[in-house]
Amino acid sequence: MPVIGGFLLTMLFGLLITFLVVPKMHPVERVGLSYVLGLGFLTLFMFFSYLAGFKFNLGNTLNILVVLVLVVFIFTRRKIIPYITDLASSFSLVNFSKTEKIIILVLAFLVIFSLISTLYYPVNAWDALVLYDWRAKLFVATGSMVEAIRRGYFFGVPLLTSLAHTWVYFLNGKQPEFIYTLFFLSFITMFYGALREFTTRGICLGVVLIVATIPDIFEHSTFAYTNFPYTVYFVMGTIYLYIWMIKEKKGYLILSALMLGLSTWTRSTEPFWLINFMILIIYSLYKREIWQPLLFAFLFFSIRQPWVIFENSILSLDTTVSGRIFEGVTVILRQFNFSHVFLIFGFVYNNLFSQQIIYWLGLLIFVVWERKFNHKKKNVWLSGMIIGYALLVIVGTYVFSLTFQDWKIGGSLARMAMFFPPLILFYIASSKKLKELFKY
Amino acid sequence: MNITKRDFEKFWQKNSNSLIKINNTCFPLLWTLAFFISVLESFTYPGFSFKHLLLPFQPLLGISILSGIFARLTQEEEEQKRGRIASYRTLLIINRLAFLPLLFSTLLVFSLEWANYPNYVFSKIHLQPQLLLWPCLLSGFLIFLDSEGLFKKWFLGHIILKQKMANGFIKVKQVAARVLIIVVVVWILFNNLFELTGWILRRSSFMVKHPQATYDEKMRYSWGDFYDYMLFIRKNTNENAIIMHPPMKSPWSDVGNRGLIRYFLYPRQLIQNLTDENAEIDKTADYVMLAWGSGSCLDEQVDCHGWPKKRLEAEWILYKNPNSKEVGERIENTIYNFEDESNQGAWGLIKINIH
Numbered sequence: 090m091p092v093i094g095g096f097l098l099t100m101l102f103g104l105l106i107t108f109l110v111v112p113k114m115h116p117v118e119r120v121g122l123s124y125v126l127g128l129g130f131l132t133l134f135m136f137f138s139y140l141a142g143f144k145f146n147l148g149n150t151l152n153i154l155v156v157l158v159l160v161v162f163i164f165t166r167r168k169i170i171p172y173i174t175d176l177a178s179s180f181s182l183v184n185f186s187k188t189e190k191i192i193i194l195v196l197a198f199l200v201i202f203s204l205i206s207t208l209y210y211p212v213n214a215w216d217a218l219v220l221y222d223w224r225a226k227l228f229v230a231t232g233s234m235v236e237a238i239r240r241g242y243f244f245g246v247p248l249l250t251s252l253a254h255t256w257v258y259f260l261n262g263k264q265p266e267f268i269y270t271l272f273f274l275s276f277i278t279m280f281y282g283a284l285r286e287f288t289t290r291g292i293c294l295g296v297v298l299i300v301a302t303i304p305d306i307f308e309h310s311t312f313a314y315t316n317f318p319y320t321v322y323f324v325m326g327t328i329y330l331y332i333w334m335i336k337e338k339k340g341y342l343i344l345s346a347l348m349l350g351l352s353t354w355t356r357s358t359e360p361f362w363l364i365n366f367m368i369l370i371i372y373s374l375y376k377r378e379i380w381q382p383l384l385f386a387f388l389f390f391s392i393r394q395p396w397v398i399f400e401n402s403i404l405s406l407d408t409t410v411s412g413r414i415f416e417g418v419t420v421i422l423r424q425f426n427f428s429h430v431f432l433i434f435g436f437v438y439n440n441l442f443s444q445q446i447i448y449w450l451g452l453l454i455f456v457v458w459e460r461k462f463n464h465k466k467k468n469v470w471l472s473g474m475i476i477g478y479a480l481l482v483i484v485g486t487y488v489f490s491l492t493f494q495d496w497k498i499g500g501s502l503a504r505m506a507m508f509f510p511p512l513i514l515f516y517i518a519s520s521k522k523l524k525e526l527f528k529y
Numbered sequence: 530m531n532i533t534k535r536d537f538e539k540f541w542q543k544n545s546n547s548l549i550k551i552n553n554t555c556f557p558l559l560w561t562l563a564f565f566i567s568v569l570e571s572f573t574y575p576g577f578s579f580k581h582l583l584l585p586f587q588p589l590l591g592i593s594i595l596s597g598i599f600a601r602l603t604q605e606e607e608e609q610k611r612g613r614i615a616s617y618r619t620l621l622i623i624n625r626l627a628f629l630p631l632l633f634s635t636l637l638v639f640s641l642e643w644a645n646y647p648n649y650v651f652s653k654i655h656l657q658p659q660l661l662l663w664p665c666l667l668s669g670f671l672i673f674l675d676s677e678g679l680f681k682k683w684f685l686g687h688i689i690l691k692q693k694m695a696n697g698f699i700k701v702k703q704v705a706a707r708v709l710i711i712v713v714v715v716w717i718l719f720n721n722l723f724e725l726t727g728w729i730l731r732r733s734s735f736m737v738k739h740p741q742a743t744y745d746e747k748m749r750y751s752w753g754d755f756y757d758y759m760l761f762i763r764k765n766t767n768e769n770a771i772i773m774h775p776p777m778k779s780p781w782s783d784v785g786n787r788g789l790i791r792y793f794l795y796p797r798q799l800i801q802n803l804t805d806e807n808a809e810i811d812k813t814a815d816y817v818m819l820a821w822g823s824g825s826c827l828d829e830q831v832d833c834h835g836w837p838k839k840r841l842e843a844e845w846i847l848y849k850n851p852n853s854k855e856v857g858e859r860i861e862n863t864i865y866n867f868e869d870e871s872n873q874g875a876w877g878l879i880k881i882n883i884h
Contacts, residue, residue: 186687202729209736211744213751219788226795240795242788263744295714302721308728447717526706 092262095151096271099256102158103127108165108172110347111340116176120346121275125321128268129351130157131403133392140399144232145252147259148507185290192294199301202276206311207266213256217313220246225254225265245406247396249355250315266313273310276321277301280511283328286336287519292527294475296518307508315356316504322352323361324511327496330365331471334372344387350392357396359505360413360485362389364477368470417488424491440499441482441506448513455517471516482506549603556600557616559593560667567663572656575664587716590663592710594670599676624671631668635661639730644738647731659727668721754823758876759793760854763877765847766816771798773814775836776806780822807838810881817841817878819848819865835872841865841879848877 101405103123107114114122135145136151143149182190212222220242227237228251237243250268257265277297284293301307326348333341349362366382368388373381400406442449452475459468482502490496517523566578579585586803608614612821618778638658641880650658673679678696689707733752735742742750749756766772774790775781787799802808810817817837843865850857865879866872 095654121818188683188687203737206732208745210751211747211816213748215789218792219786223788226792240791299714299717299721302718302725303723304728307725311732447713451713503833524711526703526710 090262092257095256095260098154098158099127099131100124101127102131102154102161103129103437104169105158105161105165106130106174107344108168109161110343111338113338115282115285116172116179117278118285119172120176121278121282122325124271124275125279125318125325125351128253128256128345129249129347129354130324131256131286132249133351133354135252135255136248137395139234140395145228145255148233150256150259157425170360189294192298195298196277196301199307200270200277203270203273203307203310204267207270208264210266210311211264212266212313214312214314216284216315221250221313221315222254222265224248224251225258228252228255229258238403244400245358247314247354247357249351250313250318254313266311269310269317271315272318272321273307276306276325279321279325280328280515283325283332284317284515284518286332288524289527290519292523296514300514301512303507305503306511309504309507316507319352319359320354320508320511322348322355324508324515325473326352326362327365327471327512328515330369331474334470342381342385346388347392350389353389353393357393357400360410360506361478361481363410364474364481368474368477372470378419417484419486420488420491428457429490430487433483433490436490436497436499437483437502440502441457441509443508444503445509445513451517452513455520455523458522459520467517468520471512471519475512475516478509478512533602549607552596553600553603553607553614553617556593556596557620559589559596560620560671563589563593564664564667567660571660571664574657577659586663590667591712591716593667595708596714597670597674598712601680619670621675623673624668628668628672632665635665639726643730643734647734658730660721661689662719662723662726670754754852754876756793757782757852757854758820758849759790761847761849761856761876762818762878763794763797765856766794766797768796769798770815771800771813771839772816772818773800773811774801774818774824775820776802776804776808778804778806779827780824780834781820781836782824784818784820784822806833806836807865810837810839810841814881815883817879817881819846819872819875819879821874821876834874835867837865837879838867840867842882844880844882846877846879848875853878 100120100123103126104119106126107119107122131150131154134157135150138149138153139145143401182193185193187322209394212218224234224237224243226241228234231237234243234364253264253268257268280300281293281297284296306320307316309320326345329348330345332338349365353362366385369385370382374380452472456468456472459472482505486496486502562584563586566582566584566589570577570586575586581806604614604617635658635812638650638661640657642648642658650656673684688711689704704844735747739746739750745756745760762772772794774787775785777785777787785801787801791799800811800814802811807818820836822834841864843863846860846863846865847856848858848860848871864884
């Protein structure tokens with residue numbers, strides 16, 4: 090019971106943030122968003138309070154959460170009751186066709202199976218034992234990071250999932266993996282809501298079903314790795330940036346900055362956010378509104394930098410953005426080798442593109458289709474970002490291969506690139522031509 | 530050469546009859562070929578037919594399905610013109626008879642796998658259960674084509690031909706695009722579900738058979754003997770012990786990984802020489818793990834198993850029972866010698882004599 094209460098409070102916090110940031114949104118999507126924002130910001134504030142001198146314990150965490158809820162509640166209190174009414178009405182399946190109801194049943198089965206599985210099995214995945222859950226156990230046991238840092242292998246991955254596990258242990262929970270099932274449920278609701286902005290309910294449900302059954306995504310909803318939460322934050326951050334560009338909807342730029350910021354609070358090594366930032370700068374120059382990247386950067390770096398600075402101060406390493414870029418460029422310029430480039434292409438193709446070939450073919454077909462028929466060419470922003478990420482994967486693997494001897498870790502590459510299929514599917518499904526094709 | 534819409538229409542008017550005829554003849558052959566390859570790969574491995582017969586299963590499956598839908602769309606008109614298409618009809622009849630036995634056999638195979646252990650069916654009859662879903666899909670596809678309700682009312686009526694132009698006609702290109710997209714979507718979904726089915730079976734089998742399992746039982750299911758060994762070490766050392774463990778290399782990839790074993794042995798202190806299995810034992814250690822290792826050695830010509838590779842004066846040595854966390858034998862005040870017969874294949878713990 091304490092776990093349920095604690096997580097409901099966390100979601101309430103997230104829900105109130107969503108009212109603050111985005112005034113209008115699909116009510117089901119808002120539920121999903123409330124979980125990921127609530128958990129992301131709670132863990133971030135746990136970290137801030139630790140830096141401010143407070144220990145990790147139940148009392149401090151609850152105090153932080155209650156204070157945060159009360160502060161945001163003051164600004165958003167009038168929106169709660171209308172929202173509840175709105176949400177209740179959106180759960181009716183009266184107008185749904187049989188096919189749509191079957192899809193919802195399959196989705197419900199997947200969520201329930203994932204939940205049973207995470208409530209049954211304890212944390213047992215290799216990396217979770219080595220790092221994510223290990224840190225949580227030590228935070229609970231000692232109330233601080235000192236002992237965990239002293240024991241070595243502490244840095245490399247930020248604390249979102251570790252502090253989320255800590256929160257479960259504080260609430261007397263024994264098996265924290267259910268948080269990944271909730272990430273899964275949130276992801277499909279957010280994805281559905283965001284896609285609903287562009288297309289019909291039938292297409293949305295069909296695409297959500299494909300996303301939910303992608304083996305990497307579904308399997309990762311049942312164990313404690315950081316790749317799936319990262320994918321959730323990153324994919325939705327990118328989609329919200331795209332919605333803001335296309336629909337110019339109020340608040341979506343802020344939401345995107347928060348989600349992408351939280352993606353770097355989950356995993357900091359992948360620099361894919363750089364592409365979003367570059368595309369945003371190009372977009373703003375095109376629109377001649379410089380304040381947009383500045384606002385985005387302020388919010389994004391407010392979330393990303395505290396951990397980076399903390400890590401640097403302890404390890405005395407340069408893990409800053411400029412440091413990483415400089416290091417990468419230096420490596421490429423010093424050791425450029427054409428035959429090695431082909432080796433990298435082969436590796437990336439075998440471990441990534443060949444596994445996702447159907448999605449990439451779909452992207453290619455729809456990019457051509459959109460360019461031919463959609464004269465406004467608005468979708469170019471999203472396709473540009475996806476192609477940018479793909480190029481970054483190739484360049485990043487190249488740099489990684491020159492700096493690490495054991496660079497051929499295909500599984501790791503596949504996990505890192507888990508976000509491609511949902512983004513490509515979103516791009517395809519949001520196409521106007523597809524909507525017209527299946528318009529009834 | 531530019532082909533205009535009019536050229537295409539002319540071509541279609543001239544050749545449509547022969548194209549339909551070719552498709553109606555080819556579809557039963559394509560389907561049968563795809564079906565046999567799917568059965569063959571169930572008993573071998575995915576990609577077997579491409580490697581040995583140069584016949585890739587997945588494209589063949591896609592072509593069969595598209596050809597089947599096209600054959601079904603044109604079948605009634607064709608049969609009115611030329612009479613019954615014998616090969617197509619025969620295929621449908623045989624499939625009607627075979628579908629249920631095939632479905633129940635597949636379910637039986639899944640039940641066997643589920644009721645025993647992961648890979649049970651493969652170890653007994655060299656059959657991969659999840660690959661059997663492909664022949665089931667092919668058979669189910671023919672049932673779908675054969676069914677008035679599913680194919681005509683639902684697929685054609687609700688999905689493909691729902692939107693008509695004002696004059697009551699439909700656009701052929703639009704219908705073709707819809708069919709193609711739906712076939713691709715269904716193919717992706719089946720691919721995903723096939724991969725997930727095996728995984729769901731493995732994951733749920735233990736849950737259903739052991740609903741009341743304890744934490745240790747669940748961890749043992751996930752980690753096997755390694756977990757027993759960790760419990761053994763934890764039980765036989767005090768919390769402030771300093772334990773030396775093997776280097777992080779084959780064949781000690783698990784017990785040599787300090788990041789991993791600290792999860793089970795905290796708050797004990799762990800020390801190791803990261804790379805050299807022949808390094809001296811650290812003098813600060815109270816205990817030394819006795820670890821034979823699992824898996825193969827980096828250099829397969831040399832047997833690298835067994836650690837520590839030293840002679841040590843021991844206050845006692847505990848040998849772990851195989852497949853258990855319990856102590857099998859305890860020898861007091863002895864000299865541990867790596868080359869002794871008793872240490873071959875052994876797992877245990879050495880308490881170093883500090884005097």
